[in-house]
Amino acid sequence: MDFNWSLMFASYATVFSPGVLFIICVGITAGIVIGSLPGLTATMGVALLVPLTFGRPPLESLAMLIGIYCGAMYGGSISAILIRTPGTPAAAATILEGYPMARRGEAGRALSMALFASFFGGVCGALIMTFASPIVSGFALEFGPVEYFALAIFGLSVIVSISGRSLVKGMMSAVFGLLISSIGFDPISGFPRFTFGMMEMMEGPPFIPTLIGLFAVSEVFNEVQKTGQLQQLKAKVDRFLPTWEDIKHCFKHLCRSSVIGTFIGSIPGAGGDIAAFVSYGQAKRTSKHPERFGHGQIEGLAASESANNACSGGAMIPLLSLGVPGDAVTAVLLGAFIIQGLQPGPMLYKENIDIVYQIFASMMLAQFAMLFIGMAGIRLFAKVILVDRAILTPTIFVLSMVGAFAMRSNIFDVYTTLAFGILGYVMMRYDYPLSPILLALILGPMAEANLRRAMVISSGDPSILVSRPIAVGLMVLAVVSLLMSIRGQKQVEARLAEMEQAFEKEITD
Amino acid sequence: MKMKSLFVGMTALLAGTFSAAALAAYPEKPVTVICPWTAGGGTDVLLRALSKEAEKHLGKTINVVNQTGGAGAIGHNAIRAARPDGYTIGMITFELNSLPPQGLVPFTWKDFDPLMRINSDPAALTVRKDAPYSTVRGFMDHAKANPGEITIGNSAPGSVWHIAAGLAAEKTGVQVKHVPFDGAQPAVTALVGGHIKAVAVSVAEVRGQVQAGNLKILGVMSGERDKIFPDVPTFKEQGVDVEFYTWRGLAVPKGVPAPIKAKISDAYKKAFDSKEFQEFAAKASLNLAYQNAADFTKFLDQNYKDVEAVMKSLGLAKK
Numbered sequence: 001m002d003f004n005w006s007l008m009f010a011s012y013a014t015v016f017s018p019g020v021l022f023i024i025c026v027g028i029t030a031g032i033v034i035g036s037l038p039g040l041t042a043t044m045g046v047a048l049l050v051p052l053t054f055g056r057p058p059l060e061s062l063a064m065l066i067g068i069y070c071g072a073m074y075g076g077s078i079s080a081i082l083i084r085t086p087g088t089p090a091a092a093a094t095i096l097e098g099y100p101m102a103r104r105g106e107a108g109r110a111l112s113m114a115l116f117a118s119f120f121g122g123v124c125g126a127l128i129m130t131f132a133s134p135i136v137s138g139f140a141l142e143f144g145p146v147e148y149f150a151l152a153i154f155g156l157s158v159i160v161s162i163s164g165r166s167l168v169k170g171m172m173s174a175v176f177g178l179l180i181s182s183i184g185f186d187p188i189s190g191f192p193r194f195t196f197g198m199m200e201m202m203e204g205p206p207f208i209p210t211l212i213g214l215f216a217v218s219e220v221f222n223e224v225q226k227t228g229q230l231q232q233l234k235a236k237v238d239r240f241l242p243t244w245e246d247i248k249h250c251f252k253h254l255c256r257s258s259v260i261g262t263f264i265g266s267i268p269g270a271g272g273d274i275a276a277f278v279s280y281g282q283a284k285r286t287s288k289h290p291e292r293f294g295h296g297q298i299e300g301l302a303a304s305e306s307a308n309n310a311c312s313g314g315a316m317i318p319l320l321s322l323g324v325p326g327d328a329v330t331a332v333l334l335g336a337f338i339i340q341g342l343q344p345g346p347m348l349y350k351e352n353i354d355i356v357y358q359i360f361a362s363m364m365l366a367q368f369a370m371l372f373i374g375m376a377g378i379r380l381f382a383k384v385i386l387v388d389r390a391i392l393t394p395t396i397f398v399l400s401m402v403g404a405f406a407m408r409s410n411i412f413d414v415y416t417t418l419a420f421g422i423l424g425y426v427m428m429r430y431d432y433p434l435s436p437i438l439l440a441l442i443l444g445p446m447a448e449a450n451l452r453r454a455m456v457i458s459s460g461d462p463s464i465l466v467s468r469p470i471a472v473g474l475m476v477l478a479v480v481s482l483l484m485s486i487r488g489q490k491q492v493e494a495r496l497a498e499m500e501q502a503f504e505k506e507i508t509d
Numbered sequence: 510m511k512m513k514s515l516f517v518g519m520t521a522l523l524a525g526t527f528s529a530a531a532l533a534a535y536p537e538k539p540v541t542v543i544c545p546w547t548a549g550g551g552t553d554v555l556l557r558a559l560s561k562e563a564e565k566h567l568g569k570t571i572n573v574v575n576q577t578g579g580a581g582a583i584g585h586n587a588i589r590a591a592r593p594d595g596y597t598i599g600m601i602t603f604e605l606n607s608l609p610p611q612g613l614v615p616f617t618w619k620d621f622d623p624l625m626r627i628n629s630d631p632a633a634l635t636v637r638k639d640a641p642y643s644t645v646r647g648f649m650d651h652a653k654a655n656p657g658e659i660t661i662g663n664s665a666p667g668s669v670w671h672i673a674a675g676l677a678a679e680k681t682g683v684q685v686k687h688v689p690f691d692g693a694q695p696a697v698t699a700l701v702g703g704h705i706k707a708v709a710v711s712v713a714e715v716r717g718q719v720q721a722g723n724l725k726i727l728g729v730m731s732g733e734r735d736k737i738f739p740d741v742p743t744f745k746e747q748g749v750d751v752e753f754y755t756w757r758g759l760a761v762p763k764g765v766p767a768p769i770k771a772k773i774s775d776a777y778k779k780a781f782d783s784k785e786f787q788e789f790a791a792k793a794s795l796n797l798a799y800q801n802a803a804d805f806t807k808f809l810d811q812n813y814k815d816v817e818a819v820m821k822s823l824g825l826a827k828k
Contacts, residue, residue, distance in 0.1 A: 005795070044548055051554075054789070077691065141701060143700065144699055183665070185580065186666070188689055190611070193611065199583050199586060199614065200579065200583060202613070203578050206578070323717040324701065331549065331694060335550075335554050338793055339554070339792060340792075343721075345717045345721045346716065346721075347717070347721050408575060408578060410576060417534065422759050456688050457660050
């Protein structure tokens with residue numbers, strides 16, 4: 001497929017009309033709000049607004065939905081940084097560095113880096129989508145059960161990187177996560193496991209309520225315990241964009257994570273959450289100071305945020321060129337295309353190539369709209385952290401409960417949130433990292449279902465696992481990254497111990 | 510059991526006396542429609558398009574609420590357990606007849622008051638374009654000659670398409686391997702990528718890939734040929750006597766007063782007949798198959814018996 005430059009410019013001209021630009025901005029703004037509220041994800045935002053597009057012209061409708069998609073991906077980072085609540089699952093890795101930065105009084109720095117990283121990732125994703133769609137989409141189809149299993153294993157190797165201070169405790173969290181991910185329907189036989197006869201448990205622990213409970217509610221309990229002795233946080237918000245030094249410092253990570261994000265996004269079934277964690281792990285492994293990760297290291301934030309926004313462009317690739325959605329949001333977008341009378345896939349390239357290029361253009365412009373709207377909003381968002389903790393903490397609690405309920409209007413989810421909140425609090429008290437649970441919940445079912453599927457296909461012959469080059473490559477990568485991280489982790493533990501000794505010595509002196 | 514029927518009778522009685530005054534005024538406030546499947550999915554999009562039109566005739570806002578989980582069990586249960594005052598309606602789907610035989614839910618369609626059937630989509634057997642067979646018979650012969658080679662993808666274990674594929678294999682006496690995926694879309698993707706040999710999902714779910722020339726449909730499991738692909742013969746025409754459909758319809762909890770039921774049915778029937786909805790259905794390639802409450806009830810009864818029998822013979826039912 002040859003790239004049609006003149007059509008590209010014509011499409012930019014079409015999208016650059018006031019009407020379409022306005023609708024993109026509306027979408028971005030709505031997306032940022034939806035994304036920053038816990039419980040309202042990008043998928044839900046797009047799904048709820050699809051009916052609004054019935055009877056509207058295709059370009060306008062799709063531009064708005066794309067705006068929401070991109071806006072929500074960024075929006076999730078705002079609440080992740082400020083109140084330790086991932087607005088969307090893809091922002092879960094952003095908490096790791098973003099929240100400690102905000103606690104240190106660097107909310108402005110974190111927010112502006114998140115915005116810039118989102119923009120950077122989004123632009124890279126849109127560029128790759130525009131110029132490399134046919135190449136990338138061919139690769140995406142190569143992914144069958146065996147490759148997905150290998151990808152999940154590779155993803156799980158990141159656990160070492162997010163284990164915090166102790167590898168053993170990280171492993172314990174991860175195994176606990178894998179155990180609870182086995183609750184619910186067996187993916188192949190459909191047998192309900194560990195449900196205790198409860199219908200709510202049939203699909204396993206509901207993901208969003210678990211996420212909100214583990215991170216937001218546990219922090220609420222933590223805050224309550226410290227009431228009265230807590231100092232008001234100071235937030236210096238004097239800038240809209242990160243400093244030149246910060247950008248330079250993170251540039252390597254931004255580029256690498258954007259490519260990783262686009263690639264993972266383009267694989268159907270793997271979305272922003274996996275992309276963000278994998279990039280974060282990559283950033284930590286290659287850093288000279290892995291011991292600083294988890295305490296507000298800006299590269300970690302830049303890596304996860306650029307990856308999850310690049311993912312959006314990546315996920316559009318198989319949708320447009322194959323008619324196969326790359327993640328949950330693009331699955332909903334597929335429906336929106338069909339309602340418009342457009343069938344994504346090779347036929348779209350033949351019959352509606354103009355709309356394909358207009359989508360490329362909308363995706364790119366959405367990133368710029370996001371940058372400007374985000375810059376205008378940063379001061380406003382950052383105000384959140386200046387609110388008196390005595391008011392903010394209960395508000396977060398209420399928001400978390402509402403968010404958990406809103407997902408599927410089920411009171412069971414509120415109880416789940418509370419239970420995981422208590423669990424998260426106890427685990428934090430005893431220094432167990434929470435993110436491995438999350439990663440296990442995302443990747444555990446993926447690994448299990450695809451391993452089992454592969455076994456059904458091969459009639460139980462395990463040699464199928466090493467019969468495919470991509471899968472073997474991913475598993476080798478998993479082993480390498482595991483070994484590298486374990487070596488890195490030993491260093492981290494040693495340096496942290498050293499620092500503590502020095503600190504204690506200082507105190508006794 | 511006696512206590513339960515007494516209780517049901519009393520609530521019905523209470524509902525009757527309470528609503529006497531409210532009947533004429535219905536609806537006085539927004540109406541909720543429960544969708545047991547996720548926002549943005551096929552059922553959800555259909556229900557939202559239909560409810561948007563029904564609003565015009567009902568005169569009040571209709572809110573679609575997604576109560577998902579438990580393979581549809583949670584949403585169906587919520588419809589069943591809702592207050593029977595006409596302010597909660599629900600969309601019931603095929604799973605209402607496949608969950609009870611698996612022993613996963615303590616209720617059946619008899620605990621609902623069906624209003625109307627909206628659509629019914631047959632399963633289609635779809636393979637890759639480059640496959641060496643182009644008829645259902647050819648496929649089955651290939652499967653017989655190469656035991657253990659044929660893998661058929663479906664949307665979930667025990668799902669409508671799993672049962673459909675199982676039924677087709679049973680009728681032709683071939684051994685195939687069923688590979689459940691997490692929804693129909695991933696199964697279709699895996700087929701396009703060549704990781705499985707066939708899928709048994711609806712025509713709407715494979716339409717794009719068939720039109721793009723990646724896949725071909727060998728046959729549809731319905732009484733008549735598909736409107737979009739009239740060249741594709743039915744299973745029956747090819748000598749395999751299998752018909753299998755998924756369906757969607759509207760229902761209310763038991764005990765809604767008849768005049769209110771009539772108002773809801775009337776609004777939704779008008780919405781169903783509207784030009785806008787018919788256009789939507791054509792675009793989404795939905796096979797509309799309206800049935801009124803009486804016919805829908807008969808259909809549900811027969812469908813339940815059929816599904817239970819098939820699941821038992823496939824070993825999918827609870828022993």
